[in-house]
Amino acid sequence: MTDKTEDNLPPERPIQLDKFLSQRDTERWCKRLSADYPAADYWLCHEARILQGFQRDQRHAARFVAVDLDRQALISEASGHPLTHWLATPVGELEHPFQRSSDLVRLVLASLRALSHLSRAGLVHGGLRPDLIVLHQNDKQEIDYDSLTLIDFGVARSAQHRIEKPLFIDLASPDATYLAPTMRDAILRDWQTYAKLVGESGKSSWYELSESARHQYASVLIPDLAINTLDWRVDLYALGHWFKQISLHRIDYYKDAHQETLPALIKKMQKPVLQGGFTSLDACIKAFEALEVDKRALAIAEAPQTAGVFTMQPTPVLHPSAGQRPVAVPLQDDEFSPSPIGMTRRDSRPEAPSGRGKLLGVGVGLIIVAALGAALLSSKEQHASPNEPAPAPADTVQTASVDVAPPVLTDNSANPPQLADTTALAGLALPELQRAAEAGDPAAQTQLGLRYRKGQGVTADNIKAVEWYRKAAEQQHADAQAYLGFMYMTGRGVRKDDLEAVRYSRLAAEQGNATGQYNLALMHLAGRGVPLDKVAAYRLLKQAAQQDDAARARLAEVRQQLSAAQLADADANP
Structure with a gap:
C-alpha cells in the first residue's frame, strides 16, 4: 500500500x-x-x-x-497474545483453546487471580476486555495461565491515582454492554457534572455537548468524580460478561456437573450481592476452584501471530469538521464496512497481514459479534486485519493509485432503464462474463470491474476496474455508479476527485442504491465536494438504512449529533 x-x-x-x-x-x-x-x-x-x-x-x-x-x-x-486472538485459534478439532470446560475454568481462575492482585493493590481496572488480556505458552506449547497479563490500564484508578476527567466512553455503543450498571451510572453522572461545570446543565454525554464545551475537556479537572467511588465489583461484572459470551457457545464439558455449575457461577459474577452475587473476590475464586478439572493440558501447535489489536473500548466518534476526512469507511464495491463504535478506525495502518494472519485477526470481531448475541466462533471466514474497521463479508480489497483523465458522464435520465442485478452474474465463468461485458451488458461490465477490483480470477487491477465501472455507469447502472464514486472518493485507479465522487455517488443514490447513499452521506459529513451538512447526511443514511445494517449503525451515530429541530426538519423533509 x-x-x-x-x-x-x-x-x-x-x-x-x-x-x-x-x-x-x-x-x-x-x-x-x-x-x-x-x-x-x-x-x-x-x-x-x-x-x-x-x-x-x-x-x-x-x-x-x-x-x-x-x-x-x-x-x-x-x-504473549491477546485473548481475542486465542479465541480465533483452532486447536485440532476445537474451535479455540478454551472450548473444553476445564480450560475455560483455568482461564476464569487466571483472570480472577489477576483481578484479586489488582484489588489488593487498591486498583480498579474499569475496562477489562479480551483485547487486553495477554497469555503466552510454556515450553510444552501449553497456555501458561500464570502468565496472564493486562496490557492496557487506560481507565484504571486507585486512591493514589484518581481520575479527574469524565471517561471518554460511549455508553450507547454495543461494545459498552460489558460495563457494570454502577459504572455506567457513574460515567453518566460525571458527564452531567462536567456539563454543569462548563455551563451546559442538563447534558449527559460527549455527543450532546457544544464544540465550545468539548474544547474545554482538555483543561478541566474534577477531583471528586463518581467513577472514583467504584470497587472490584465493576471488574468482576466485566469478566462475567465476557465469559458468559464464551460459555454460551459450544463447550466440551469434562463433567456433567460443569454443564450446569459453570454457567451458573459465571452468571453469578454479574449479580449484586443482594441478588445472590459474590460477597468477595476470594469467595468467587474458591467457588471456581471447587470445580474438578481435567488435569491434561492442551498443547497448541500453532499460536496466533499478533500484530495490530482491534481495541474494543467503546470510545465515542470524534466529530468531523469542514475539510476533514470522513469519520466512517466508505462502502467498498459490494462490501459494507460498518463503523458503528467510534472507529475513525478505525488507526495507524501497517501493511495488512495475509493468509493465516488474516484469519487470526478475526478474534476481536468475533468477540464483538458474541457480545451482540451472535455466534462467537461460528465462522472463520470473516476477516478483520489491524487495518480494517470491522469484519467485512468479502476479502479486503487491494489498492493502486494512478492518474487518468477525468471521466465524462452523461446526465442520468429521468427514467433510468431497469438493469440486471450485478450479483446475479457473480458465479458466471470469466470467459462468459467477459463476452457479455464486451457485448455491452452493464451488469456484466460491473461484475467484471468487481473482479478486477478484488483480483478474483484475474490479476487485481484498479485501472481496469475503473474502465469497466465507467462503461456501465454511462449506461446508468446504479451499482457501477456507486463503485466508481468510491474509486474517486479514495483515489483508487484514478486521481482522487471529490467532485466526481459526489457526482457518481449521487447518481447511484438517486436510483436508490444504498452504497451511493452511504458514501454521499460521508461526503456531506466531511464537507468534501459538497457543503458540510449533517442533516443531508442523515437523510441519505436514513434511506440507505432501509437496506443495510452498516448504514443503520452510522445513522444512529449521526442522529446523536443533531438537535431536536434538525431531526424534525430531516424527518419532515425526507
Missing part, C-alpha cells in the same frame, strides 16, 4: 494497539491515541503512573517502558 493511498484512507482510530519486538527481542506494545483524541496527554500520563506503580511487582501488569507525548504513544512490555 503506497503512502498516497494511505492518505486517502479514513482517519486513524481513536485508540490503536500494536505489538513489536524491541532491539533486545522483547515483546512490546505500542498504544497510540489519535491526533484528535481529547486530552490525550492527560490520559497517557495517567496510565503511565498506574503502570509505574507495578514496578516492584510485575505480576499481571505489563512493564512500563516509556511514554511519548509528542507522538501520543505509550510503550509497555508483555509477552
Whole structure:
C-alpha cells in the first residue's frame, strides 16, 4: 500500500494497539491515541503512573517502558497474545483453546487471580476486555495461565491515582454492554457534572455537548468524580460478561456437573450481592476452584501471530469538521464496512497481514459479534486485519493509485432503464462474463470491474476496474455508479476527485442504491465536494438504512449529533 493511498484512507482510530519486538527481542506494545483524541496527554500520563506503580511487582501488569507525548504513544512490555486472538485459534478439532470446560475454568481462575492482585493493590481496572488480556505458552506449547497479563490500564484508578476527567466512553455503543450498571451510572453522572461545570446543565454525554464545551475537556479537572467511588465489583461484572459470551457457545464439558455449575457461577459474577452475587473476590475464586478439572493440558501447535489489536473500548466518534476526512469507511464495491463504535478506525495502518494472519485477526470481531448475541466462533471466514474497521463479508480489497483523465458522464435520465442485478452474474465463468461485458451488458461490465477490483480470477487491477465501472455507469447502472464514486472518493485507479465522487455517488443514490447513499452521506459529513451538512447526511443514511445494517449503525451515530429541530426538519423533509 503506497503512502498516497494511505492518505486517502479514513482517519486513524481513536485508540490503536500494536505489538513489536524491541532491539533486545522483547515483546512490546505500542498504544497510540489519535491526533484528535481529547486530552490525550492527560490520559497517557495517567496510565503511565498506574503502570509505574507495578514496578516492584510485575505480576499481571505489563512493564512500563516509556511514554511519548509528542507522538501520543505509550510503550509497555508483555509477552504473549491477546485473548481475542486465542479465541480465533483452532486447536485440532476445537474451535479455540478454551472450548473444553476445564480450560475455560483455568482461564476464569487466571483472570480472577489477576483481578484479586489488582484489588489488593487498591486498583480498579474499569475496562477489562479480551483485547487486553495477554497469555503466552510454556515450553510444552501449553497456555501458561500464570502468565496472564493486562496490557492496557487506560481507565484504571486507585486512591493514589484518581481520575479527574469524565471517561471518554460511549455508553450507547454495543461494545459498552460489558460495563457494570454502577459504572455506567457513574460515567453518566460525571458527564452531567462536567456539563454543569462548563455551563451546559442538563447534558449527559460527549455527543450532546457544544464544540465550545468539548474544547474545554482538555483543561478541566474534577477531583471528586463518581467513577472514583467504584470497587472490584465493576471488574468482576466485566469478566462475567465476557465469559458468559464464551460459555454460551459450544463447550466440551469434562463433567456433567460443569454443564450446569459453570454457567451458573459465571452468571453469578454479574449479580449484586443482594441478588445472590459474590460477597468477595476470594469467595468467587474458591467457588471456581471447587470445580474438578481435567488435569491434561492442551498443547497448541500453532499460536496466533499478533500484530495490530482491534481495541474494543467503546470510545465515542470524534466529530468531523469542514475539510476533514470522513469519520466512517466508505462502502467498498459490494462490501459494507460498518463503523458503528467510534472507529475513525478505525488507526495507524501497517501493511495488512495475509493468509493465516488474516484469519487470526478475526478474534476481536468475533468477540464483538458474541457480545451482540451472535455466534462467537461460528465462522472463520470473516476477516478483520489491524487495518480494517470491522469484519467485512468479502476479502479486503487491494489498492493502486494512478492518474487518468477525468471521466465524462452523461446526465442520468429521468427514467433510468431497469438493469440486471450485478450479483446475479457473480458465479458466471470469466470467459462468459467477459463476452457479455464486451457485448455491452452493464451488469456484466460491473461484475467484471468487481473482479478486477478484488483480483478474483484475474490479476487485481484498479485501472481496469475503473474502465469497466465507467462503461456501465454511462449506461446508468446504479451499482457501477456507486463503485466508481468510491474509486474517486479514495483515489483508487484514478486521481482522487471529490467532485466526481459526489457526482457518481449521487447518481447511484438517486436510483436508490444504498452504497451511493452511504458514501454521499460521508461526503456531506466531511464537507468534501459538497457543503458540510449533517442533516443531508442523515437523510441519505436514513434511506440507505432501509437496506443495510452498516448504514443503520452510522445513522444512529449521526442522529446523536443533531438537535431536536434538525431531526424534525430531516424527518419532515425526507
